[in-house]
Amino acid sequence: MKMNLGQPPRIPTQFARTALGLQTMEEPHSRPLSLCRVNTKSILISRAHMLVHAIALIVLVRYRASLFFTEMNPADRPPALAWLLISLAELMLSFSWLLNQAYRWRPVTRAAFPERLPEDGELPPIDVFVCTADPDREPTVEVMSTVISAMALDYPPEKVHVYLSDDGGSPLTLHGMREAYDFARWWLPFCKKFEIKTRCPKAYFMDDEEEEDGDGVDVRSSDEYDSEKRKVKEKYELFKARVNGYKARCRGDSSLRSRDHPSTVELIRGSSADEVVQADQQDMPLLVYVAREKRPSHHHHFKAGALNALLRVSGVTSNSPYVLVLDCDMYCNDPSSARQAMCFHLDPKLSPSLSFVQFPQRFHNISENDIYDSKMRSYFWTSLCGMDGLKGPGLSGTGFYIKRESLNGKSITNSIGTDAMDLRKLFGDSKEFIKYLQQNDQPSKSIIHGNSAAFRKEVEFLASCEYESGTKWGQEVGFLYQSVAEDYFTGFTLHCKGWTSVYYSPSRPQFVGTSTTNLNDLLIQGTRWSSGLAEVGFSGFCPLIYGSLRMPILQSMCYAELAFFPLYCLPLCIFATVPQICLLNGVAIYPKVSSTYSMVFSLVFVSSLWKHLYEVVTSGHSVQTFVNEQRMWMIRSVTSHVYGTMDAILKQLGMRKASFLPTNKAADDQQSKRYEMGLFDFQTSVMFLAPMATAVTLNVASFVGGITRALVLGGWDKLLMQMVLVLFVTVMSYPVIEGMVLRTDKGRVPRSATLVSTVISSALLYLSSCFLGY
Numbered sequence: 001m002k003m004n005l006g007q008p009p010r011i012p013t014q015f016a017r018t019a020l021g022l023q024t025m026e027e028p029h030s031r032p033l034s035l036c037r038v039n040t041k042s043i044l045i046s047r048a049h050m051l052v053h054a055i056a057l058i059v060l061v062r063y064r065a066s067l068f069f070t071e072m073n074p075a076d077r078p079p080a081l082a083w084l085l086i087s088l089a090e091l092m093l094s095f096s097w098l099l100n101q102a103y104r105w106r107p108v109t110r111a112a113f114p115e116r117l118p119e120d121g122e123l124p125p126i127d128v129f130v131c132t133a134d135p136d137r138e139p140t141v142e143v144m145s146t147v148i149s150a151m152a153l154d155y156p157p158e159k160v161h162v163y164l165s166d167d168g169g170s171p172l173t174l175h176g177m178r179e180a181y182d183f184a185r186w187w188l189p190f191c192k193k194f195e196i197k198t199r200c201p202k203a204y205f206m207d208d209e210e211e212e213d214g215d216g217v218d219v220r221s222s223d224e225y226d227s228e229k230r231k232v233k234e235k236y237e238l239f240k241a242r243v244n245g246y247k248a249r250c251r252g253d254s255s256l257r258s259r260d261h262p263s264t265v266e267l268i269r270g271s272s273a274d275e276v277v278q279a280d281q282q283d284m285p286l287l288v289y290v291a292r293e294k295r296p297s298h299h300h301h302f303k304a305g306a307l308n309a310l311l312r313v314s315g316v317t318s319n320s321p322y323v324l325v326l327d328c329d330m331y332c333n334d335p336s337s338a339r340q341a342m343c344f345h346l347d348p349k350l351s352p353s354l355s356f357v358q359f360p361q362r363f364h365n366i367s368e369n370d371i372y373d374s375k376m377r378s379y380f381w382t383s384l385c386g387m388d389g390l391k392g393p394g395l396s397g398t399g400f401y402i403k404r405e406s407l408n409g410k411s412i413t414n415s416i417g418t419d420a421m422d423l424r425k426l427f428g429d430s431k432e433f434i435k436y437l438q439q440n441d442q443p444s445k446s447i448i449h450g451n452s453a454a455f456r457k458e459v460e461f462l463a464s465c466e467y468e469s470g471t472k473w474g475q476e477v478g479f480l481y482q483s484v485a486e487d488y489f490t491g492f493t494l495h496c497k498g499w500t501s502v503y504y505s506p507s508r509p510q511f512v513g514t515s516t517t518n519l520n521d522l523l524i525q526g527t528r529w530s531s532g533l534a535e536v537g538f539s540g541f542c543p544l545i546y547g548s549l550r551m552p553i554l555q556s557m558c559y560a561e562l563a564f565f566p567l568y569c570l571p572l573c574i575f576a577t578v579p580q581i582c583l584l585n586g587v588a589i590y591p592k593v594s595s596t597y598s599m600v601f602s603l604v605f606v607s608s609l610w611k612h613l614y615e616v617v618t619s620g621h622s623v624q625t626f627v628n629e630q631r632m633w634m635i636r637s638v639t640s641h642v643y644g645t646m647d648a649i650l651k652q653l654g655m656r657k658a659s660f661l662p663t664n665k666a667a668d669d670q671q672s673k674r675y676e677m678g679l680f681d682f683q684t685s686v687m688f689l690a691p692m693a694t695a696v697t698l699n700v701a702s703f704v705g706g707i708t709r710a711l712v713l714g715g716w717d718k719l720l721m722q723m724v725l726v727l728f729v730t731v732m733s734y735p736v737i738e739g740m741v742l743r744t745d746k747g748r749v750p751r752s753a754t755l756v757s758t759v760i761s762s763a764l765l766y767l768s769s770c771f772l773g774y
């Protein structure tokens with residue numbers, strides 16, 4: 001059987017040549033492919049707020065500093081340690097506020113016009129990379145649904161090549177791919193014929209009842225549609241049954257999850273030949289399974305390593321100039337994303353410096369009230385739009401179309417050389433790979449005749465663990481290994497090299513995935529992110545220094561905000577303990593209510609809450625979202641951010657190795673039920689529960705103690721501000737209090753954790769009162 005790789009893609013028209021940056025720009029196209037709108041109203045409001053808030057912060061800092069220089073009655077002077085800690089916390093939060101303003105300086109929104117794209121024959125080819133690592137945590141049927149949704153993109157099929165990287169090297173995944181290919185033979189024509197929009201089979205059959213809206217209504221209101229749908233559903237059920245049957249047969253087989261396996265590359269042709277018509281392969285995208293070699297003796301660099309292996313294997317297979325990267329759970333929810341992305345990549349004004357088009361991550365499993373802030377509103381609605389108005393959004397790991405050339409390690413002004421020795425030092429010893437690389441964006445002619453032995457040998461060599469030694473893969477070339485947040489660091493480095501990017505968020509979500517919807521997964525994932533980000537902040541690549549020399553200062557502030565946000569665990573831990581301990585001991589650390597300074601403190605507090613609320617509401621979210629975000633910010637800060645930061649410091653000292661536990665994507669019924677009901681699930685380790693419960697115990701104790709003390713001894717004037725702060729934290733922590741004392745279900749805070757936290761808070765109180773001299 002011969003594989004059809006399509007025509008060797010040409011670079012046909014002047015238009016496309018220009019867009020691919022192969023020639024200098026000529027006359028601009030009359031009707032633009034995309035538009036960019038600056039959000040003037042939001043900018044005006046933000047900048048006015050910045051001015052007011054900044055003045056208030058300056059007054060506040062001055063107040064803190066002045067105390068060190070004014071003569072004071074020793075009895076009135078607050079304890080130095082408490083004063084220092086609070087000043088430090090306020091200073092750090094003010095700095096964080098400053099960095100955050102970069103996102104609000106010039107946010108933009110974009111529009112794309114795919115109908116203005118050139119003819120299909122002139123569109124550039126695309127490679128799609130899907131990564132999976134563990135068939136237990138990432139159910140195979142779902143991974144295959146993602147693969148199928150990518151094969152079903154609305155794009156000329158001979159120009160789409162889908163690669164799946166299987167880091168587990170699992171026979172189940174390989175088997176799943178063959179089954180997926182068979183099913184796709186039914187699925188793809190069905191989607192095309194009836195103009196189905198939801199082309200991820202799992203999602204399509206899940207919301208079976210809800211009729212799709214859109215262009216295809218006429219074609220779908222026929223008996224023919226009903227009967228074909230029934231047939232294709234049968235095929236889907238068969239596909240699932242076969243994959244799950246295979247899984248059941250190999251249960252307990254350790255090869256299902258292997259960390260020690262050779263490289264396997266296979267062009268998928270499906271498993272059953274019976275019902276297959278030869279000709280329909282013409283309409284099927286190429287599908288390739290890649291399990292790179294993994295050995296315990298070699299560091300495999302997690303997802304970045306997997307993506308680099310795919311870059312190399314695809315480099316000698318289809319070598320498309322553009323690559324779409326997807327996490328295994330992130331399916332294509334709308335087939336038009338490739339064309340939408342091309343509106344930017346082929347826009348002659350943007351194209352020469354454009355590295356990637358990032359779409360937002362949206363999730364299908366988030367409940368109405370989203371108690372854990374799983375949708376990450378502030379990142380996907382505020383931060384990325386803000387960066388888009390500067391040099392472009394950061395990379396967010398999945399759902400982006402990237403120009404292959406931009407991953408070759410060179411800066412925008414400096415293309416790769418031609419010296420064979422130099423190229424081998426950068427890219428390794430594969431002559432084939434270097435040959436196609438040098439042909440620039442021109443994809444290779446079809447070299448795969450069937451599955452020729454030479455081709456097989458070459459791709460297996462490219463996917464072997466030895467291949468990268470002595471090369472620049474992961475350091476300069478491809479996705480970078482420096483941080484476990486490979487997406488953040490790779491995007492940052494691209495911007496440092498002068499590349500730009502675009503954030504596009506059309507109303508129908510283009511990519512939809514599975515989010516973390518239980519506290520345990522969320523905090524583990526948060527720890528990994530914090531560690532990966534802080535790692536960059538602490539390294540020689542610190543965005544404020546390395547970045548600000550290479551990109552506009554505002555853009556580097558955005559990157560710094562991300563790299564440093566785990567560090568705000570320090571001010572938050574201070575705010576969760578110091579005012580509380582002081583309150584219990586009757587020590588005032590804020591100005592008296594009757595003084596003017598108290599107005600300034602109140603202004604800062606109210607103004608930051610108001611601005612946050614304003615952003616939440618104007619992005620179309622509810623007040624509940626605002627509360628959830630405040631609460632999760634506090635919870636994350638005293639848990640995952642602390643551990644992430646510690647992890648990054650230990651890594652920096654060489655005392656810890658990087659790790660990447662893939663997020664669990666398999667749902668647990670009981671947990672899902674609690675989540676849907678809006679109940680926190682505290683089934684997580686004591687490591688996470690202890691700091692959370694300690695902070696809550698301290699707050700409640702100090703609130704009760706503080707009020708009692710004021711009632712008996714007076715001193716409302718000097719302690720009221722502290723009481724308000726403590727009350728605010730206590731109210732925000734209500735779910736934790738409820739979990740500790742009111743709930744009896746399995747998701748409550750275990751008694752052991754409550755006990756541990758009571759012991760820690762008592763110890764803290766005892767020690768600190770010694771410090772305070774009481």
Ligand SMILES: O=c1ccn([C@@H]2O[C@H](COP(=O)(O)OP(=O)(O)O[C@H]3O[C@H](CO)[C@@H](O)[C@H](O)[C@H]3O)[C@@H](O)[C@H]2O)c(=O)[nH]1
Pocket residue numbers: 131132133134138165167301302303306326327328329396397398484485486487525528529532660661662663664
């Ligand atoms: O050794 C590994 C580990 C992970 N993965 C894959 O990487 C993807 C992302 O992993 P996941 O466990 O889903 O991590 P998340 O924290 O949910 O992912 C976010 O954060 C990562 C960086 O920490 C980014 O790479 C992701 O794109 C981004 O969605 C998944 O498809 C995994 O299969 C691998 O291929 N090899």
Ligand SMILES: [Mn+2]
Pocket residue numbers: 327329514663
């Ligand atoms: Mn994920």
